[in-house]
Amino acid sequence: DIQMTQSPSTLSASVGDRVTITCRASQSLNNWLAWYQQKPGKAPKLLIYKVSSLESGVPSRFSGSGSGTEFTLTISSLQPDDFATYYCQQYQSYSWTFGQGTRVEIK
């Protein structure tokens, strides 16, 4: 299995802050990496796929980058609606795996 490790587990930030979340894979991914946002009681929502492609309707303040085994999700200017938990997911292998999640909370 490909293991996905996110950091940090929790992030405290203020509205307007630039926020970066890191995801590391246990082996190289062929760009098959996605990011999801989840709010309490709701299903995950796809934000980014193939490392850096923005899903339709997702604000441009979200961006993804990286290659190989290290990837980042950046929120350029945190908005009140962005306080949520974020997950990375690899779909490189036949067996998909998620990171453990990063909770973005209000500072």
Next chain:
Amino acid sequence: QMQLQESGPGLVKPSQTLSLACTVSGGSINSGGYHWSWVRQPAGKGLEWIGRINSDGSTNYNPSLQSRVIISVDTSKNHFSLELSSVTAADTAVYYCATYRGGGSGVGSWGQGTLVTVSS
């Protein structure tokens, strides 16, 4: 965009089989290139991928659950199903169905999720 809706019992007894269905609307489950997945989330914890049935009918499962899982498609009902056998309290979770559009596009459509509790 496909819409997905989970259905099934909210309470299952230990050692029994958990069975859920996911009804697809806004498109056909026969749509080429789509892969149909199940993901679960225990309360307060992260997402766990259970498995998927691919557009060619092949299946892939989480190795940790593989011996207990079956995912299948019923084209006549435009839905796909999850069966998880020999359940224990550790299988208590919100279960989501979701679809991957293929071509590296990520899991773009999700059901709202359904809570399944394993308890006697």
